[in-house]
Amino acid sequence: MTTTPERTRVQPPPSAVETVTLASERDRRPGRVPRWVLKTISPIALIVLWQVLSSVGVLDTDTLASPVTVAETAAGMWQDGSLQSAVLTSVLRVLAGLAFGIVAAVVLATLAGLFRRGEDIIDAPMQMLRTVPVIGLIPLLIIWFGIGETPKIVLVGLAVTFPLYINLYSGIRNTDSTLIEASETLGLGWFGQVRHVILPSAMPQFLTGLRYALGTAWLALVFGETINATSGIGYEMNKAREFFATDVIIVCLVLYAILGLVADMIVRGLERGLLSWRPAFSGQ
Amino acid sequence: MATGVQRTVSDQRTVDAVSVRGLTRRFGDRAVISDLDLDIEPGQFVALLGASGCGKSTLLRILADLDKDVSGEVTVARRRAVGFQAPRLMPWKKVWHNVVLGLPGKPDRDRAVAALTEVGLAHRVDVWPKVLSGGEAQRAALARALVREPDLLLLDEPFSALDALTRITARGLVDELWQRHGCAVLLVTHDVEEALALADRVLVMQDGRIGYDAPVDLDRPRDVTDPEFQRLRAELLARLGVH
Numbered sequence: 001m002t003t004t005p006e007r008t009r010v011q012p013p014p015s016a017v018e019t020v021t022l023a024s025e026r027d028r029r030p031g032r033v034p035r036w037v038l039k040t041i042s043p044i045a046l047i048v049l050w051q052v053l054s055s056v057g058v059l060d061t062d063t064l065a066s067p068v069t070v071a072e073t074a075a076g077m078w079q080d081g082s083l084q085s086a087v088l089t090s091v092l093r094v095l096a097g098l099a100f101g102i103v104a105a106v107v108l109a110t111l112a113g114l115f116r117r118g119e120d121i122i123d124a125p126m127q128m129l130r131t132v133p134v135i136g137l138i139p140l141l142i143i144w145f146g147i148g149e150t151p152k153i154v155l156v157g158l159a160v161t162f163p164l165y166i167n168l169y170s171g172i173r174n175t176d177s178t179l180i181e182a183s184e185t186l187g188l189g190w191f192g193q194v195r196h197v198i199l200p201s202a203m204p205q206f207l208t209g210l211r212y213a214l215g216t217a218w219l220a221l222v223f224g225e226t227i228n229a230t231s232g233i234g235y236e237m238n239k240a241r242e243f244f245a246t247d248v249i250i251v252c253l254v255l256y257a258i259l260g261l262v263a264d265m266i267v268r269g270l271e272r273g274l275l276s277w278r279p280a281f282s283g284q
Numbered sequence: 285m286a287t288g289v290q291r292t293v294s295d296q297r298t299v300d301a302v303s304v305r306g307l308t309r310r311f312g313d314r315a316v317i318s319d320l321d322l323d324i325e326p327g328q329f330v331a332l333l334g335a336s337g338c339g340k341s342t343l344l345r346i347l348a349d350l351d352k353d354v355s356g357e358v359t360v361a362r363r364r365a366v367g368f369q370a371p372r373l374m375p376w377k378k379v380w381h382n383v384v385l386g387l388p389g390k391p392d393r394d395r396a397v398a399a400l401t402e403v404g405l406a407h408r409v410d411v412w413p414k415v416l417s418g419g420e421a422q423r424a425a426l427a428r429a430l431v432r433e434p435d436l437l438l439l440d441e442p443f444s445a446l447d448a449l450t451r452i453t454a455r456g457l458v459d460e461l462w463q464r465h466g467c468a469v470l471l472v473t474h475d476v477e478e479a480l481a482l483a484d485r486v487l488v489m490q491d492g493r494i495g496y497d498a499p500v501d502l503d504r505p506r507d508v509t510d511p512e513f514q515r516l517r518a519e520l521l522a523r524l525g526v527h
């Protein structure tokens with residue numbers, strides 16, 4: 001670079017600088033619309049629109065029952081107890097499948113994640129099997145386990161095992177090696193390293209897997225229950241189909257949605273409780 | 285594993301904290317450390333300098349027993365502690381829990397608090413590591429090292445990521461802690477002034493061995509303006525190839 005003794009300015013100094021306001025009193029002004037209000041506005045608007053379309057007659061009641069009819073049906077099902085018993089049956093199936101799936105995934109992923117030998121024996125078949133759509137196994141499950149509770153629980157268990165396994169395994173394998181090294185210098189033995197370093201570091205991904213697994217669990221249950229069942233939400237839905245009872249079908253769909261939401265909330269709660277150490281971005 | 289490894293751990297305090305004979309470490313064909321000898325007396329503060337990539341961290345990792353693929357004879361104090369360039373705290377453990385992690389028995393909170401107080405972190409006992417500043421995290425790592433009451437403390441550029449002012453404060457803290465605990469220290473650093481401010485002895489690593497080894501006979505606390513300090517500084521810089 002060459003410098004001339006007298007530096008000349010190419011441009012005159014700006015007389016004013018363009019600014020942005022990053023913080024001001026205005027931002028802290030009370031009375032802004034709370035977030036939960038904003039979040040509920042659009043779903044409510046959708047339901048109102050649906051009711052209006054039904055009342056005006058644009059939506060035929062045989063095609064889709066109106067929100068008011070759906071609410072009345074739900075109240076009726078609550079009163080005769082069929083709603084509660086269907087929900088209970090379905091929830092128990094998911095819980096049983098979930099329990100089996102979590103145990104299987106944790107055992108398999110821990111063995112594959114921690115031991116070379118375990119990886120060789122377990123990981124390859126798991127990676128192969130996970131490409132099989134679980135729903136496609138229903139015919140086989142019926143042949144093997146009949147049409148009782150077992151095939152439904154096994155179906156949910158399988159649907160849960162794979163996403164959990166994949167996430168926990170990769171969580172274990174992605175443990176920061178510098179932390180393992182540090183723990184070695186602190187005198188932690190193998191067991192201590194697994195307990196204090198490897199498993200905690202895999203926890204975020206395990207919970208991501210759990211959230212995903214819950215989603216697939218409900219999906220598997222819907223399939224399992226609609227194809228053959230004598231109780232549960234899916235059974236009610238299937239029965240309603242024969243009578244063109246769209247109101248009952250909608251009630252069942254809403255139930256599935258609510259149960260899915262509740263499951264999601266539980267995992268979020270777990271994440272809040274177990275991962276508060278994490279410097280995570282939580283949006284604006 | 286390499287051949288001819290002899291690794292002993294010293295029991296008595298009377299023998300040296302570090303005693304290395306004919307140490308060689310190869311990465312592929314290249315010997316990063318070749319036939320290196322080194323002794324460090326108990327309680328001695330030694331600074332290790334050398335050009336980037338000359339093998340300082342490699343030597344430190346061998347002394348920390350993190351790198352076992354060596355040939356030669358290496359004897360080190362049984363009770364060792366290591367401080368790395370990054371604090372390497374477990375993010376999922378509260379600061380106090382990090383400090384006593386790996387100690388035998390139940391996690392002893394009082395002991396952690398005492399160690400954290402020593403490094404000026406008494407108010408940070410119960411927080412997650414994520415909220416610590418860089419300097420605070422490094423001090424917590426120092427507390428974690430010292431709570432083990434080591435006879436040998438190995439530090440690999442522990443302050444190089446800190447700003448100049450924090451580094452000077454941290455340097456004072458290490459000096460103070462060393463005087464109190466009396467452990468031998470091997471400090472890897474790129475900062476000649478830091479080495480001369482802290483160490484009893486400075487080493488320069490060259491061609492895979494200790495190429496320069498000189499005592500620092502200056503009164504403590506060290507005075508940067510002391511002509512002898514300046515002379516040593518110039519000599520060291522010359523040794524490091526900076527003129």
Ligand SMILES: Nc1ncnc2c1ncn2[C@@H]1O[C@H](COP(=O)(O)OP(=O)(O)OP(=O)(O)O)[C@@H](O)[C@H]1O
Nearest residue numbers: 311312316334335336337338339340341342343474
């Ligand atoms: N695991 C490894 N595999 C191959 N080469 C390595 C490995 N670890 C270190 N080396 C090489 O050994 C040499 C010495 O590395 P080392 O980290 O000890 O240097 P250093 O003196 O600490 O350098 P710096 O001052 O930059 O930290 C480097 O050339 C490096 O590339």
Ligand SMILES: [Mg+2]
Nearest residue numbers: 340341342440
């Ligand atoms: Mg280094």
